[in-house]
Amino acid sequence: MNKIFDLSEKTIVLTGGTGLLGTEYTNALLEAGARVIIADLEKSNPKGKADVLNKNYKNKIFGFNCDVSKEKEVVELFNYVERNFGRLDVVINNAAATGEHLMREGEVFTSFEDSDLSVWEKTLKVNLTGVYLVARESGKLMIKYSSGSLINVSSTYGVVGPDHRIYEDMKFNSLASYAAAKAGVHGLTRWLATYWGSKGIRVNTLVPGGVENNHDPEFIKRYSNRTPLGRMANPKDLLGMILYLASDASSYSTGQQFFVDGGWTAI
């Protein structure tokens, strides 16, 4: 690998590290030499998943139970990072209550008009307040070394409206609260980029398009037809951008949004 993408000696916190994309990011970051702390809900077993990887990446991978919507747990996460590793170089603000995550938790999707306030509040709390809490606590550590890269993960639906026709008769739906929270992530990124620029901390937004994950074949067909590259993303499609944003390759990029969406937003 080109040295510019080298992540050895870098300490990286990845929230939602046990999920579909988080798992791929973890492997790619470890391969690039980083020390990775995966933070996720206790029930998704970040410690157990880190222990398995630890066999191949000794002292490079750690798991931490953390609900990013709970202030105390986020403070504890970054206290743990400071105590054990001192310096913090990169944070990937990736945890989210996604449509798929909510479906797995038994959430029943209704029309917007019948939607429940509790789903709105839960989504905002994880997908926007959680991103704020993680940014706030990671900034306290990064400021000490006048450097760092914060990667906030949004979605195309934080930028453009969904084509609701592709969700017709599907078990899950695209949620208004998800789009609203992700749009908020863009605002937070820009605010922090101008606020922390003079402190050497870069803040950018990663904007993935839909990633294929055992979706209904009809949904995959509809999504692919709507996408200029003619397919949904594969988790590996995101890795180049993650390595770019985490490494010195992106040393002059801040406050920007980086799309990996197969051209979805170009239409």
Ligand SMILES: NC(=O)c1ccc[n+]([C@@H]2O[C@H](COP(=O)([O-])OP(=O)(O)OC[C@H]3O[C@@H](n4cnc5c(N)ncnc54)[C@H](O)[C@@H]3O)[C@@H](O)[C@H]2O)c1
């Ligand atoms: N998969 C896609 O199609 C897609 C598209 C656009 C954007 N994204 C974004 O990419 C990121 C990763 O998505 P994914 O596809 O891997 O989803 P996923 O549902 O597989 O993973 C999300 C992870 O976040 C964790 N999580 C949920 N609530 C949490 C909380 N309160 N505290 C800590 N962790 C919590 C889950 O346990 C899970 O490990 C998300 O921010 C998502 O919005 C995904």
